[in-house]
Amino acid sequence: MGSTAFLKELVIENFMSYRYARVRFGPGLNLVIGPNGAGKSSILLALSVVLGQTYTERSRKLSELIRWGEEYARVTVRLDNRERDGKRPFPRIRRDEVVITRYLRRDGQYGFELNYRDAAKAEVVALLREVGLNPDNPLIIMHQNMVESFSMVGPQEKLLFFEEAVGLREYRERIVDARSRLSSLAEEEGELRKQLDETEGTLARYREEYERLMRKRELLRRREALERELAWSKYFRARGEYDRAVEEESSLREELEDLRRELEAHRAEAARLKEALRAVQGELKEVFEEAAHVSYLAGRGEAADSEIASVSGRLDDVLRRLGEVTERYIEHRVAEGVAGYRATLVEARLRELSRRLRELRRSLERLREEAEAVCPEPVETGRSPAEVLGELREVDATLKFYKDVDEEAEEMYNYYKGLHSGLRRRLEDLARRRRELEAELERRVSIWRRMVSEAVSRVSSEYSRLLSTIGATGYARVVNADSVDGAGLELVVAFKGGEARVLDAYVQSGGERTAAVMMFLLALQGYVKSPLRAVDEFDIHMDPRNREVVMRSLIDAVRKWGGQYIVITPGLLPKLDIGDANILVVQKTGEYSTVSSVGGC
Numbered sequence: 001m002g003s004t005a006f007l008k009e010l011v012i013e014n015f016m017s018y019r020y021a022r023v024r025f026g027p028g029l030n031l032v033i034g035p036n037g038a039g040k041s042s043i044l045l046a047l048s049v050v051l052g053q054t055y056t057e058r059s060r061k062l063s064e065l066i067r068w069g070e071e072y073a074r075v076t077v078r079l080d081n082r083e084r085d086g087k088r089p090f091p092r093i094r095r096d097e098v099v100i101t102r103y104l105r106r107d108g109q110y111g112f113e114l115n116y117r118d119a120a121k122a123e124v125v126a127l128l129r130e131v132g133l134n135p136d137n138p139l140i141i142m143h144q145n146m147v148e149s150f151s152m153v154g155p156q157e158k159l160l161f162f163e164e165a166v167g168l169r170e171y172r173e174r175i176v177d178a179r180s181r182l183s184s185l186a187e188e189e190g191e192l193r194k195q196l197d198e199t200e201g202t203l204a205r206y207r208e209e210y211e212r213l214m215r216k217r218e219l220l221r222r223r224e225a226l227e228r229e230l231a232w233s234k235y236f237r238a239r240g241e242y243d244r245a246v247e248e249e250s251s252l253r254e255e256l257e258d259l260r261r262e263l264e265a266h267r268a269e270a271a272r273l274k275e276a277l278r279a280v281q282g283e284l285k286e287v288f289e290e291a292a293h294v295s296y297l298a299g300r301g302e303a304a305d306s307e308i309a310s311v312s313g314r315l316d317d318v319l320r321r322l323g324e325v326t327e328r329y330i331e332h333r334v335a336e337g338v339a340g341y342r343a344t345l346v347e348a349r350l351r352e353l354s355r356r357l358r359e360l361r362r363s364l365e366r367l368r369e370e371a372e373a374v375c376p377e378p379v380e381t382g383r384s385p386a387e388v389l390g391e392l393r394e395v396d397a398t399l400k401f402y403k404d405v406d407e408e409a410e411e412m413y414n415y416y417k418g419l420h421s422g423l424r425r426r427l428e429d430l431a432r433r434r435r436e437l438e439a440e441l442e443r444r445v446s447i448w449r450r451m452v453s454e455a456v457s458r459v460s461s462e463y464s465r466l467l468s469t470i471g472a473t474g475y476a477r478v479v480n481a482d483s484v485d486g487a488g489l490e491l492v493v494a495f496k497g498g499e500a501r502v503l504d505a506y507v508q509s510g511g512e513r514t515a516a517v518m519m520f521l522l523a524l525q526g527y528v529k530s531p532l533r534a535v536d537e538f539d540i541h542m543d544p545r546n547r548e549v550v551m552r553s554l555i556d557a558v559r560k561w562g563g564q565y566i567v568i569t570p571g572l573l574p575k576l577d578i579g580d581a582n583i584l585v586v587q588k589t590g591e592y593s594t595v596s597s598v599g600g601c
Contacts, residue, residue, distance in 0.1 A: 006089070006131075006531035006564050008078045008097070010050075014070040015104075016042040017593040024597060025566070026582030029558045032568040034586035039593030040568045041144055043586070044536050047566075048143070050075040050102040052112070052125045053135035062104050073104040089131050089531070100124055132167055132529030139165040139524060142535040151513040152505045155479055155488020159452070162489050166455050167529035171448040175484055178441040185437060189430045196423045203416040209406055210413035216402035219395055226392040231371040232379040233388050238367050242360040249353045252346050259343040266336035273329035280322045287315045449481055455527060456489065463523035467493060470515055470549050474500060476523075491520055514538060515546045522550075525557040534566035551576055 010023040017039045034040050049065065066073040079098040081088050090098055093115070101113040112119045114127070128134070138146045139161045150158070163169050294311045371378070381388065406412075460476040467474045474493035480486040493508065493516045494500040501507045503516050518538050525533075542550065551569075555578060558565050583598045 006080055007047075007566075008080050010043065010047055011074075011076040011078075012043070012046045013075070014067040014073040015046050015049075015075055016065055016067060017588060017591070018042060018046075019067065019592050021593065021595050023584060023595050024582075025564065025584075026580075027564060028562070029555060029578065029581040030564070030566045030584060031578065031581055032566065032584045032586060033571055035588075036570065038586045038588045040586045041536050042593065043584075043595070044141065044143060044534055044566065044568060046075045047077065047534070048135050048141060049104070050077045050100055051128060051133070051135040051141075052102075052121050053141065062110055063106055063108060066104050066106060071106050074101060075104075076101040090127060098127075131531055132164075133532055134164055134530070137161050137164050139521060139528070140530050140533055142521070142538070144536045147514050147517045147535070147538050148505075148510065150517050151491075151503050151508075155490050156486070157488075158491075159478070159487055159489035162456070162459075162524075163452065165524055165529070166459075166527040168448070168451055168455060171444070171451055172484070174444045175441065175448055178437060178444055182434065182437050182441060185430055185434045189427065189434065192423055192427045192430060196420065196427060199416055199420045199423060203413070203420050206409060206413040206416055209409040212402055213405050213407070213409045216399065216405050219399050219402065223392065223395045223399070226388055226395060228371075228375040228379045229381045229383070230385055230388040230392060231367075231374040233381045233383060233385045235364070235367040235371045235378075236381065237385055238360060238364050242357065242364050245353055245357050245360055249350060249357065252350050252353065256343055256346045256350065259339050259346060263336055263339040263343060266332045266339060270329055270332040270336055273325055273332060277322070277325045277329055280318060280325050284315075284318045284322055287311065287318050291315055445484055448484065449487075452487070453478055453481065459520075459523050459527060462526070463491075463520050466519040466523055466553055467516070469553060470519070470546050471496065472512075472516070472519075474516065476520065491516060511542050511546065514542055515550060518550045519553070522553050522557045525561045525563070528561075528563070530563075532564045532566070534568075536568040537570065538567075548575060555579070555581070 007025045009025065012018040012021045012023070014020075023043060032040050032043055045065070049062065077100050079089070079100070080096070081090050081093055081098045082096045088094075095115070099113075099115055101116075103109075103111045103113075112121055112124050114124060125134075133140065135141050138150050142150070150161075153161075160172075163172055291311045294308055298308055456476050456478050463476050464474060472493055472495045474491065477490050477492060479488050479490055491503040492500050493503055493512070495508065495512050503513060505513070508516065518535075521535070538550070554565070554567065555576065559579070585596050585598055587594055587596075
C-alpha cells in the first residue's frame with residue numbers, strides 16, 4: 001500500500017474498558033504500548049470483532065465484550081479505498097473510503113453495516129478476503145498466546161495459514177472447487193448409471209412387448225393383404241370361369257355352324273341320292289320288264305343267247321348301281337341324323353351356357369364391387385381363393401396369441417428408448433467432462449504443489465537468515481507434498497548448537513518457540529498479501545536480547561516490505577530506532593481506557 005495507511009481509524013464505543021475512543025493508524029509500523037491491564041489488547045480485539053473474526057466469537061460471548069452497565073457496543077473501522085495506479089483495493093466499491101460497523105447488544109443481537117447499510121457477516125468477510133485480509137489467520141492477526149498456539153497447531157493447519165497469508169489460497173480453492181465439481185459429476189454419473197440400469201430393465205420389458213406389438217401389426221397387415229388378395233382372387237377365379245364359359249360358347253357356336261352346314265350338306269346329298277335312287281329304280285323296273293320279256297321269248301326259244309346275256313348284264317349293272325346309291329343314301333341320312341342330334345346337343349349346351357353366363361356376369365359384377373370395396377386397385381395373384389383362405393386362417397390362428405398385446409407398448413417403448421438414449425448421451429458427456437476435470441484437477445494440483453514449494457523455499461531462506469540473528473538455525477519445509485489433504489508445513493529449528501527439531505510444544509522452551517514463530521512471521525512479510533498485519537505481545541516469554549533482535553527485525557521488515565503493521569507491546573526498547581512509527585499510548589484512568597498518539601501520524 002506504499003506509504004498510505006490501509007486502516008485509517010478504529011472507533012470504539014462501550015467496548016470492554018472503552019467508553020469512547022478514536023484510534024488513528026498510520027502507514028507502516030503502529031506500536032501500541034501501555035502498562036498491563038490498560039486496554040491494549042482490547043484495541044486488537046475490537047478490530048477483530050469488526051472484521052468478523054471467528055476466533056473472538058468462539059473464545060467468548062460477544063455480549064460479554066459490552067462495557068458493564070451499557071446495553072450495546074459499537075465498533076467502526078474506516079479503510080482507505082482510494083485509487084493507486086488506477087486501481088482501488090476494493091474495485092466493486094466506487095468510493096474512497098470503506099466503513100464497516102459492528103453492533104453488539106445485550107439481547108444477543110449482533111449486526112454489521114457496510115458503508116452505512118445493513119450487511120451480512122458473509123458479505124463483510126468476502127469483501128475483506130478480496131485484499132487477502134482474513135482476520136482468522138494467525139499469520140495476519142495474532143492475538144495474545146497465539147504465537148504459542150501457532151507452534152502447536154498441526155502441519156496441515158500451518159500450511160493452510162501459510163497459503164492464505166502469501167496469496168496461494170486460491171490455488172487450493174481451485175483444487176477444492178475441481179474436487180467438488182468432480183464429486184458432483186461422480187454423484188451425477190452414479191445417479192445416471194442407476195437411472196440407466198433401471199431404464200434398461202424397463203426398456204427390455206417394453207422392447208419385448210413392442211416386438212410382440214410389431215409382430216401383431218405385421219400379422220394384421222398381412223391379414224389385410226390376404227383379405228384384399230382373397231377378394232380379388234374370388235373375382236379373378238369367377239372371371240376365369242366366365243372367360244372359359246365365353247370361350248366355350250364361342251367354340252360351341254362355331255361347332256353348331258359347322259354341324260348345320262354339315263347337316264344341310266347331308267340333306268342335300270341325301271335328296272339328290274333319293275332322286276338318283278328313284279331313277280335307278282325306274283331303270284330297274286324297265287330292265288325287269290325287259291328281262292321278263294326276254295325270259296318269255298327264251299321260254300319259247302325265240303330269244304338269242306346274246307340277248308339274254310345283254311339283259312342279264314344290264315340287270316346286274318342296275319342292281320349294283322341301286323345298291324351303291326342306296327348305301328350312299330343311307331350313309332347320308334345317317335350322317336344327317338347324327339349331325340342333327342349333335343346340333344341339338346350343342347344348342348342345348350348353348351342355352352345352358354347362356355343362362356350360366358348371365359349368372360356369372362351378375363356374380364362377376366358383385367365380386368368386383370366387393371373386391372373394390374376392400375381394395376380399389378386390382379391385386380394380382382396366382383393363387384386360388386382356397387390357397388389364400390388357408391393362409392388367412394393360419395394368420396388368424398397366430399393372431400390369437402397376440403390378443404393381449406398392449407397397444408400403448410410402442411409409445412412406452414419409444415419413450416423409454418428416447419430416455420435411455422438421452423441418459424446414455426448424458427452419461428457419455430459426463431464421462432468426458434469427468435476425464436477433462438480429472439486432467440484439470442491434476443494440472444491444478446501440480447501448479448499448487450509447485451507454487452507452495454517455491455513459496456516455502458523462498459520464505460525458508462529468509463527464515464534461516466533471521467534465525468541466525470538470534471543464534472539459531474533452521475528452515476521451513478513442506479511434508480507429504482504428494483497429498484493435497486495430507487500436505488503440511490513444518491518449522492525445523494535448533495537453538496544454541498543443539499539438534500535441529502520440528503517446532504512443537506514439547507521440545508523447545510516457551511521463549512524459543514515464540515522467537516521461532518516470530519522469525520517465521522517476519523520471514524513472511526515480503527510475501528504476505530494482506531495490507532494489514534497485527535501481533536499482540538509476542539515478546540512476553542522472550543529474554544531481553546531476543547526481544548530486542550526480534551523487534552529490530554520487525555522494524556526492518558516493515559521498512560523493507562511496506563504494508564501496515566500493528567504491534568502491541570508493554571513498552572519500547574530504548575536502543576531501537578523506530579523512525580516515523582506511529583506510537584499509540586494506552587492508559588486507564590478510573591474505569592475508562594484512553595488512547596493517545598505520541599508520534600507518527
